[in-house]
Amino acid sequence: MTARLGDPDFLLPERRERIDRAVAGRTRTLTVVLEAFCDPQNVNAVLRTCEAFGVQEVHVVEGPMKPYDRNKKISQNADKWLDVVRWKGTGECLAALRARGFALYATHLGEGSRPLGELPFGGEVALVFGNERRGVSDEARALADACYAIPMRGFVQSLNVSVAVAVSVSHAVERRERERGRHGDLDEADAAALKERFYALAVRQRARIAKAERLDARALTGRAARRARQG
């Protein structure tokens, strides 16, 4: 086989299968909006969770920490496989999602707030999470179709925001699978384009690994040569 670097044939069949499986599990009809997060650790943890649950699009409204610092250890490079959409303000982000047919559910504990389990997940849903300290903005609450809370049964007042996202997203995925029969639902063209993109990313990743291995081997040879000269 004479596959060139950058050629999808360069990928092992198992890697291609893994990509195809991931794309089959991807959705754009469930999404997450992060409003003005302060802690880049939280953004990275959320991206990792979304990637693991097949949520392809994550919307990040700029906050004090703009733009978020990538943290490989926490995100496990999750953002590489996602569409992270950045917005200047909550208003334009939520208006764009509403125009695409999304129901907007904002996490907020207060008058008229519903328990997570009572929300409908039959259609397109955007879950909106607010700043770690201040919670969702008044603007987000005003624009939301519903406010919801994860039922808190004890004395602590709130969950860590990355925990709240994980509980909400995993609940949404379970509900979607039970009620719609599936979670992953990209259309054919979108899935094909995403596969191409992921193949290319995986090829570049493999090329980087191969290069690192060659450099490693050269360093080893160099050390062996020096040792031979000294010996």
Place this chain on the structure above:
Amino acid sequence: MTARLGDPDFLLPERRERIDRAVAGRTRTLTVVLEAFCDPQNVNAVLRTCEAFGVQEVHVVEGPMKPYDRNKKISQNADKWLDVVRWKGTGECLAALRARGFALYATHLGEGSRPLGELPFGGEVALVFGNERRGVSDEARALADACYAIPMRGFVQSLNVSVAVAVSVSHAVERRERERGRHGDLDEADAAALKERFYALAVRQRARIAKAERLDARALTGRAARRARQG
């Protein structure tokens, strides 16, 4: 009213109601085991999650970070309202839980590992989480009734451990409510004892707040007096 400090009558009725409601939502038939965690942040985040979901007992097997540092900001003082049981080793912890009738489910991705959604939650269940880097120990896997994994649909290999606990516990609580009709299930004597303990904790908390307010008031009066002398 002449309630003394330390007297439950010192508590506002809303505070007592809140405690009674929390105790009604508590369980000892679902529990979490943390095996040799390294990062105290993760232990604190897990305690906060367990408290929020009514899981009264958390078992901590000592690891490199023994004992875990309390971090109020992350735990929100959750451990104050919990029974955190410390163990020297995994073997004795899991044997004690098994003797109490618990089914032991260890989080581990590998041969024979089942998806979280396929586990039965009809009986007493202990969810066992391993060290952040090494995962659950061979000992825990050998002693477990089942190994399970949260289905990962993308490219990242694992979830942050506090996210994994949150997804597992919230799933277990939902399943228990659906299949057993309820999650909180302390017997009458246990519930009564826990209420007394929580009343006493809340009274001490209120006494601390009252003292702080008195000191504050005194400081203000002092400042006012100084200002009067200077004025």
